[in-house]
Amino acid sequence: xxxxxxxxxxxxCQRGTSLTIQCQVDSQVTMMFWYRQQPGQSLTLIATxxxxxxxxxxxxxxxxxxxxxxxxxxxxxxxxxxxxxxxSSIYLCSVETGPGELFFGEGSRxxxx
Amino acid sequence: xxxxxxxxxHVSVSEGALVLLRCNYSSSVPPYLxxxxxxxxxxxxxxxxxxxxxxxxxxxxxxxxxFKKSETSFHLTKPSAHMSDAAEYFCAVSEGGxxxxxxxxxxxxxxxx
Numbered sequence: 001x002x003x004x005x006x007x008x009x010x011x012x013c014q015r016g017t018s019l020t021i022q023c024q025v026d027s028q029v030t031m032m033f034w035y036r037q038q039p040g041q042s043l044t045l046i047a048t049x050x051x052x053x054x055x056x057x058x059x060x061x062x063x064x065x066x067x068x069x070x071x072x073x074x075x076x077x078x079x080x081x082x083x084x085x086x087x088s089s090i091y092l093c094s095v096e097t098g099p100g101e102l103f104f105g106e107g108s109r110x111x112x113x
Numbered sequence: 114x115x116x117x118x119x120x121x122x123h124v125s126v127s128e129g130a131l132v133l134l135r136c137n138y139s140s141s142v143p144p145y146l147x148x149x150x151x152x153x154x155x156x157x158x159x160x161x162x163x164x165x166x167x168x169x170x171x172x173x174x175x176x177x178x179x180f181k182k183s184e185t186s187f188h189l190t191k192p193s194a195h196m197s198d199a200a201e202y203f204c205a206v207s208e209g210g211x212x213x214x215x216x217x218x219x220x221x222x223x224x225x226x
Contacts, residue, residue, distance in 0.1 A: 043216040100145035100207025100214050104156040
């Protein structure tokens with residue numbers, strides 16, 4: 001199976017600042033997926049990141065708030081901009097390892113004060 | 114549109130007892146179905162998957178699930194619970210490769226000694 005490294009694993013941030021989360025995969029993948037898991041909640045897809053094209057955002061998520069980069073087939077970043085306490089969540093990077101089957105990184109646990 | 118419903122946000126069983134976590138899905142096409150487990154402070158790990166082969170699917174850690182098309186269900190079972198099974202369990206559905214995966218709300222399993 002794939003190996004996914006996410007950085008940072010956790011962080012505490014101040015309101016109004018921005019944080020960039022990095023996701024590194026040990027093999028080339030076409031699509032990478034960014035999910036958000038709010039405290040005590042399920043996973044919600046933020047966007048799908050394809051190399052060489054703009055990320056595709058789900059309803060309720062916008063590029064200005066969650067800009068995504070995908071410079072190559074093994075790396076992606078998600079930025080959480082102008083953070084508020086409501087952005088406190090676990091942000092998870094994932095890749096597809098089979099039809100509909102996802103492999104996840106350990107997640108980045110973000111607390112906004 | 115696809116959806117997943119997990120019945121029961123919390124399930125509590127005694128060690129050695131049967132584990133039954135319920136999942137019903139909605140899909141306009143033959144679905145791919147998954148169960149994931151999330152241990153505290155960790156990412157999600159695939160337990161098992163249904164991809165239109167055998168309707169009874171066996172996964173890791175002694176878990177299995179049965180796909181019942183007539184009931185649109187994919188319930189997760191384990192004959193004998195172990196303390197280490199205490200975790201959050203997510204049912205998920207996808208239309209297949211390249212399509213997004215939708216997660217249920219999750220069921221937290223408690224195992225009593």
